[in-house]
Amino acid sequence: MVRLTRAQQQERTRATVLAAAKAEFTERGYIEAKVDRIAERADLTRGAVYSNFPSKRALYLAVLVDVVEHGDDRIAPSSPPSMAGALGGFARAWLHRLPLTADDPLAHQVRLPALAGVFDDEPARGALAQASRLEALLLALALESRPSADGMTARQVRRAELVLRLLNGPALDFGDPFDVADACEHLGGLRLADSWAPPHLPYVEPARSCREPWTPPAELPDLISGRPVGFAEDGVVAVLGTSRLAAAEELVRAARPGDRVVVAVVTGDPAETGRLVQLRISDFTHCLRRAFAPDAWPRLHLVLDDRALVAAAVGVPDADDATESAVRIRGGELVARADGRGAAHAAATADVPNTTPREATT
Known part of the structure; x- marks a missing residue:
């Protein structure tokens, strides 16, 4: 008999709860579904359900995310010409x-x-x-x-x-x-006048220069491509709370050619707000991948940092929905950092001397 590790047992229990919850929500809808019935379907206690999902709403979101991420995900063979x-x-x-x-x-x-x-x-x-x-x-x-x-x-x-x-x-x-x-x-x-000139950007405080060792966190799934994304390459990493996601455009527009641009989404409520954003973006990017070939996908990596691993590596100890912090990485070091509104733009436009570690110490 094969003995499961604690992590394997937790994963099996979570999968069992998700299957039971999907059946319950499908039959009864969100309002009429009951956690007690979900526990009964899974042959588990009510406490076992809540130990994996803190609320019925969090469980509902987890089911929807699972439905979206395991759906049809064909990639377009080529982007349309017009x-x-x-x-x-x-x-x-x-x-x-x-x-x-x-x-x-x-x-x-x-x-x-x-x-x-x-x-x-x-x-x-x-x-x-x-x-x-x-x-x-x-x-x-x-x-x-x-x-x-x-x-x-x-x-x-x-x-x-x-x-x-x-x-x-x-x-x-x-x-x-x-x-x-x-x-x-x-x-x-349709012809549309569309320009990019946010009035607050000229008043954003410049990023602070620094020389700090960069310890990249483990890879996370990219919500755009569906592939793992790492954090070791040169470029800019922005940590954005769920109330600051619009700042992603400030980062993309300011990034230099060749920069690797990563947005890590954080929230004070990963089980509900985090999963809600994951559901929306995953559902959206599945459609994007079916309509546009990989060479047309956005020059941006987007990850859900639900355990705040990227935030901790960047130096944001208490990441929440209002977080906006960013760093510029070069040669395995942090060479600029910024916090607050406009941080993504500031880190992307940081004017950092191109010196090697040896040159910096002489």
């Missing part, structure tokens, strides 16, 4: 993941309108709003990766916001999904 084609392909990938019948009640719960009735407190609303801005940035970066021969502005965030508003709006409840996809495709030809 802006309209790219947006039409993304819209069809988005709509394809939605059920056309009610055979699978749980599948409907992945959509934001269903989540809004469950996660309607202020932290959740704020996290969802910030996740929406991050999604618009990711779609815009994929669009911007294409060569522009039509005279359109380089920044595509406003166009991405319009597309996502259409895909998340009431049109899907009252209109034909195929008409919605066509409308998204037509937005590819």
Whole structure:
């Protein structure tokens, strides 16, 4: 008889709870589901369920994340040649993941309108709003990766916001999904004035120069590519709380050519707020990967730092939803750091002398 380690037993128990919870939520929906029935389905005690998930809401999110991350994740063979084609392909990938019948009640719960009735407190609303801005940035970066021969502005965030508003709006409840996809495709030809000039950036305090050894944390899954991402390479690592996700654009726009850009998302409530953001971004990036080839994916790595390992390595001991800290890494050292609003921009634009450790000590 093979004896399981404590970690293996915990993982088995967690998987059993998730399977039982998926069955309960599928049959009864979130409101009518009961933790006692989930425990009974799993042949476990109520305490065993709560030892793995602190609340029914956290368990619900964990089930949804599991559904999304184990779904169909085909990668586009090549990116569409036109802006309209790219947006039409993304819209069809988005709509394809939605059920056309009610055979699978749980599948409907992945959509934001269903989540809004469950996660309607202020932290959740704020996290969802910030996740929406991050999604618009990711779609815009994929669009911007294409060569522009039509005279359109380089920044595509406003166009991405319009597309996502259409895909998340009431049109899907009252209109034909195929008409919605066509409308998204037509937005590819719309001329929009779109510039990048946040008024606060000129007043951001410059990053502080430093020479500190960098001990990179263990790899974490990249929410964009689905592959493991490490932290040893030269570039900028920003630790952003779930109420500061919009600052990712400040980092991307300011990063230098060749920089490896990583955003680590942190929160004071990993089980609920963290999983909510993970669900939204994972669901979104699955569609992005089905519509755009890897060479068009955003030049950005995005990880959920739910155990605050990246935050600790950067030097943020008490990371929460409002955290914004960033460091520049070069040659295995931290050479600049910044904290507070604009930190990601400050670290990305840090003017650090290019000296070797030996030169610095002579």
